[in-house]
Amino acid sequence: MYFLSDRSGWWNLYRWNGLNVGAVAPIAGECAAEPWELGYASYGFLDDGRIVMAVQEGPRHRLVVVEPDRTVRPVDLPYTSIKPYLAVRGTAVALIGSSPTVAPQVALLDMADADPQVEVLARSEHPALEGARVSTPTELRLPVASGREVLALVYPPTGAAADWRAPVIVRAHPGPTASCLLRLDWQAQFFTSRGFAVVDVDYLGSTGYGRVFRESLYGRWGLDDVVDCASVAVHLLSAGRAVPGQVFIRGASAGGYTALHAVAEDGPFAAATAVSAIVDPDRWAQTVPRFQQAHAMRLGGGAGPVRAAAVQRPVLLIHGTADEVAVVEDVRHLAKELTSLGMASKMLLLPDVGHYVASSRRAGAALEAELAHYLSVMTCTADDLRGDGHEQ
Structure with a gap:
C-alpha cells in the first residue's frame, strides 16, 4: 500500500508491505497539496513500474x-504550477499545468519517451485575451520576525519600468495553509493592468515549506500571518516601490480573516478587502467540511474573532x-457594528453565491467593487494631502 505522510517534515510518498513502512523517494518538497478538497491525485503508477x-x-x-531503483528524475516542462x-x-500522464504567462492547460505526456513532449489537449485562454500583455512576478525573500524568512511574489504594474512605484495590493492566500502559486492569475492581472502592483505572500503556515513551517501557525493565526504580510508591505514602502497611503491588503476565506486583523492594528495598510471572510475561527471550525475540522480547531487560540471596535481602516466585505x-451572518453582524461605530465600511452581498466567489458568475462584479474601494481611499488620501498643503 502506498500513502503520503509528512512524518519526515515533508509530505512524501511511503510504501507499506504489510510489515514495514519505508519512504519511496525522500524529497525535500511537498508531494501532496494542502488537503482542502477531496479527490486529489498528486502521484500515479506507470505500467512499467515507475511512479x-x-x-x-x-x-x-x-x-x-521515481525509477524502480528509487532514483528521482525530473521531467522538463514549461509549467511552474501543476494542479x-x-x-x-x-x-501516458495527463496533467493541468500553467505558468506566469500560460493559463491552465490540459497536457498529455508519453513517459515512454526519454524526453517526453507536451501535447496540449485543451486550453483555458479566452480568445479576447490572446496576445494580451501580462505582468510577470519576481520572487522576494525577506527576513521577518523571529529569524524567519518569508517569500512573496511581486507583480509590478503591467508594462512598468524597472524602477516602478505604484499603489500596492498585498494578498493573503486562503487556507490559511494554502500557498502562492506561480501561474497566470487573471485577478492579479486585472489590477496590474490598472496601475497597481500585486504582492502574494507565503506567510507562516503556508504549504511548500515543510511541516514545521506549516504547523507553526497553529495557535498563532491572525498574529504571525499578519506580521508577515505587514513586513512585506513595510519593505516595499522602504524600498520606494509602494506609494505611502496606497498600500492595501485583501484576502479570501482564511485570507480575509488575516486582512481584517491586519487593519485592526496600526500598520502600513490603508484599507482592506475581505472576500468570503472568516470572522470567528471557533464558529468556522464548526461549519467547515468535517474532514477539515481538526485542522481548523488547531488554528484557533491566536487573535480570536475579528472585533469591529479594533478595526482602524476602511473595509470592504464581499460575501x-x-x-x-464562512456563514454570512457573521459578516452581516460585523458590517452592522462597523457602521454603528462610524467606520468607513462597505458590504457587497452576492445573491446565491457560495464560498468561492472567484469562480462564481459574480466574480467580475466583486473585482469592480474591490477596485472602486481602493480608488475611493486613494482619492480621500489625495484630498487630505491637498488640504494639508493648502493649510500650509
Whole structure:
C-alpha cells in the first residue's frame, strides 16, 4: 500500500508491505497539496513500474519520475504550477499545468519517451485575451520576525519600468495553509493592468515549506500571518516601490480573516478587502467540511474573532449569501457594528453565491467593487494631502 505522510517534515510518498513502512523517494518538497478538497491525485503508477509525481517547493511545482531503483528524475516542462489532479494510464500522464504567462492547460505526456513532449489537449485562454500583455512576478525573500524568512511574489504594474512605484495590493492566500502559486492569475492581472502592483505572500503556515513551517501557525493565526504580510508591505514602502497611503491588503476565506486583523492594528495598510471572510475561527471550525475540522480547531487560540471596535481602516466585505463555510451572518453582524461605530465600511452581498466567489458568475462584479474601494481611499488620501498643503 502506498500513502503520503509528512512524518519526515515533508509530505512524501511511503510504501507499506504489510510489515514495514519505508519512504519511496525522500524529497525535500511537498508531494501532496494542502488537503482542502477531496479527490486529489498528486502521484500515479506507470505500467512499467515507475511512479510519476508532482512536487511543490515554495510557490513552484515540478514533475518527477521515481525509477524502480528509487532514483528521482525530473521531467522538463514549461509549467511552474501543476494542479493535484494527475491522471495516469499506461505510460501516458495527463496533467493541468500553467505558468506566469500560460493559463491552465490540459497536457498529455508519453513517459515512454526519454524526453517526453507536451501535447496540449485543451486550453483555458479566452480568445479576447490572446496576445494580451501580462505582468510577470519576481520572487522576494525577506527576513521577518523571529529569524524567519518569508517569500512573496511581486507583480509590478503591467508594462512598468524597472524602477516602478505604484499603489500596492498585498494578498493573503486562503487556507490559511494554502500557498502562492506561480501561474497566470487573471485577478492579479486585472489590477496590474490598472496601475497597481500585486504582492502574494507565503506567510507562516503556508504549504511548500515543510511541516514545521506549516504547523507553526497553529495557535498563532491572525498574529504571525499578519506580521508577515505587514513586513512585506513595510519593505516595499522602504524600498520606494509602494506609494505611502496606497498600500492595501485583501484576502479570501482564511485570507480575509488575516486582512481584517491586519487593519485592526496600526500598520502600513490603508484599507482592506475581505472576500468570503472568516470572522470567528471557533464558529468556522464548526461549519467547515468535517474532514477539515481538526485542522481548523488547531488554528484557533491566536487573535480570536475579528472585533469591529479594533478595526482602524476602511473595509470592504464581499460575501455570498449561500456561503455555508464562512456563514454570512457573521459578516452581516460585523458590517452592522462597523457602521454603528462610524467606520468607513462597505458590504457587497452576492445573491446565491457560495464560498468561492472567484469562480462564481459574480466574480467580475466583486473585482469592480474591490477596485472602486481602493480608488475611493486613494482619492480621500489625495484630498487630505491637498488640504494639508493648502493649510500650509
